[in-house]
Amino acid sequence: xKTINLTEQTxxxxxxxxxxxxxxxxxxxxxxxxxxxxHNIACGLDQNLSVDIKGxxxxxxxxMNKKAHVTIHGNAGQGVAENMMSGTVRVKGDASQAAGAxxxxxxxxxxxxxxxxxxxxxxxxDIVVKGNVGHMSCFMGQAGALVVCGDAGDALGDSxxxxxxxxxxxxxxxxxxxxxxxxxxxxxxxxxxxxNRAGVDEDPAAFKxxxxxxxLYNFKVDNTSAY
Amino acid sequence: MCxxxxxxLKNKALESQLGALxxxxxxxMTDRGPDSAGFAIYGDEVADDSIKLTLRxxxxxxxxxxxxxxxxxxxxTGVEWFKNSKVAVFKIQTxxxxxxxxxxxxxxDVLILSAGQSIEILKEVGLxxxxxxxxxxxxxxxxxxxxxxRMATESAVTMEGSHPFSTGxxxxxxxxxxxxxxxxxxxxxxxxxxxxxxxxxxEVAAGYLTWRLQQGDSLNEALTNSLKDLDxxxxxxxxxxxxxxxxxxxxxxxxxxMAETDDYVAxxxxxxxxxxxxxxxxxxxxEPEPATIYVWERNSQEGAK
Numbered sequence: 243x244k245t246i247n248l249t250e251q252t253x254x255x256x257x258x259x260x261x262x263x264x265x266x267x268x269x270x271x272x273x274x275x276x277x278x279x280x281h282n283i284a285c286g287l288d289q290n291l292s293v294d295i296k297g298x299x300x301x302x303x304x305x306m307n308k309k310a311h312v313t314i315h316g317n318a319g320q321g322v323a324e325n326m327m328s329g330t331v332r333v334k335g336d337a338s339q340a341a342g343a344x345x346x347x348x349x350x351x352x353x354x355x356x357x358x359x360x361x362x363x364x365x366x367x368d369i370v371v372k373g374n375v376g377h378m379s380c381f382m383g384q385a386g387a388l389v390v391c392g393d394a395g396d397a398l399g400d401s402x403x404x405x406x407x408x409x410x411x412x413x414x415x416x417x418x419x420x421x422x423x424x425x426x427x428x429x430x431x432x433x434x435x436x437x438n439r440a441g442v443d444e445d446p447a448a449f450k451x452x453x454x455x456x457x458l459y460n461f462k463v464d465n466t467s468a469y
Numbered sequence: 470m471c472x473x474x475x476x477x478l479k480n481k482a483l484e485s486q487l488g489a490l491x492x493x494x495x496x497x498m499t500d501r502g503p504d505s506a507g508f509a510i511y512g513d514e515v516a517d518d519s520i521k522l523t524l525r526x527x528x529x530x531x532x533x534x535x536x537x538x539x540x541x542x543x544x545x546t547g548v549e550w551f552k553n554s555k556v557a558v559f560k561i562q563t564x565x566x567x568x569x570x571x572x573x574x575x576x577x578d579v580l581i582l583s584a585g586q587s588i589e590i591l592k593e594v595g596l597x598x599x600x601x602x603x604x605x606x607x608x609x610x611x612x613x614x615x616x617x618x619r620m621a622t623e624s625a626v627t628m629e630g631s632h633p634f635s636t637g638x639x640x641x642x643x644x645x646x647x648x649x650x651x652x653x654x655x656x657x658x659x660x661x662x663x664x665x666x667x668x669x670x671x672e673v674a675a676g677y678l679t680w681r682l683q684q685g686d687s688l689n690e691a692l693t694n695s696l697k698d699l700d701x702x703x704x705x706x707x708x709x710x711x712x713x714x715x716x717x718x719x720x721x722x723x724x725x726x727m728a729e730t731d732d733y734v735a736x737x738x739x740x741x742x743x744x745x746x747x748x749x750x751x752x753x754x755x756e757p758e759p760a761t762i763y764v765w766e767r768n769s770q771e772g773a774k
Binding site: 278279280298300301317319320335336338339357358376377 | 721722724726739740741743744754755756758759
């Protein structure tokens, strides 16, 4: 295992060393010590690496991730796993705003709470939050799934496209065009698989499903005169 | 962008280290605000029949001794004072109104940065690190302190536009964000008798709280009312003689993180600014909820919220 201490080396040194593995992967396991809330740690990885960050991180940790498995043993700042393509990002603590924003694929697991706009404009990523999510989570969510084991704040799924949302706790309010939907067998299967992948022990039958009423983003001929 | 930081000591034994604990917090927020920096420190209280003014003159060699002597003679009262860079702290045994009127009359080119029993405000244009050194922040003592590093967006990079702002007795507010209704609100508050020194939106927020506190609101009530009347984006940290509060607007797009231990409550725009605090590894750390008021007051046993 390779260890990098961020009080001795810079984030740029770390990211450079991780990117160097993209050509020939000789060192799969990495440990990052004393991150102290610095920004842009372990960004842009595109190799099947395992990176353990031992402490709280700042903005955009594990952004643009491809194939790598990044674990943050602490809280994460804004935009964790932003624009992830594949792989896994796991936050052991809480995540700040816009976790998993615009991410296209992979799995983001937040073991604590996530703040506002979790999964904003998500485009295919799966996000599992063990705690609560803040307001406007899944805003303009386009594809993928958001699973919330706790409660959701105001305007959940505002202007949502086709993301699947599952919430076990209370939903403070639903955003524009987001409605509660029937839970069918295929959804129980999807949720079971997501919970298993995330390693979260919850009963899939206890969740409600939310999604798009599909009223907002279709052109309506009735409105022609308004244009 | 701007960075804001605050530290409120629950453990009195730490009061001698307040400046030393706070200095790295302020400097850590340089990336968020390299244009100017400042802080309001609370402590070294004067008696209820006295007032403490923080005064500033552009000339570092300004003759503060002459001004102090004049105050002593004209107001016929005791004056204690000390100088720190371009700033002097005057402790005068009289009311705020009399002391402020005296300064305005006797030294119209002197700026009053703060007035109260406890507060001292120190701020300058420049890098936070240089400002902390200029004022010897590291050696300062006190019970609580709030600070600001500014990236100028709403008004010019000037000493007057530097934060923090105080518009009432012992009140200080630091703001990250931008208010959209500050012009109209400033006019309304002027009619209520609140005086503003700048065109800055954050000063309007400070003025608003001053006005609400004058109307008899508690700090908690004043902040609750501000959620109705202030429009825009804000994360606020507020200091009063006895209290410390943090609040974010309902959209909460401006960042904030808080940490609490048995010894202190700390807030910062980013976690980076909290890493040097003792016991931070085991502190309770959370992100303040939108439109939720977090208050700590010395005279209240109640914890928060």
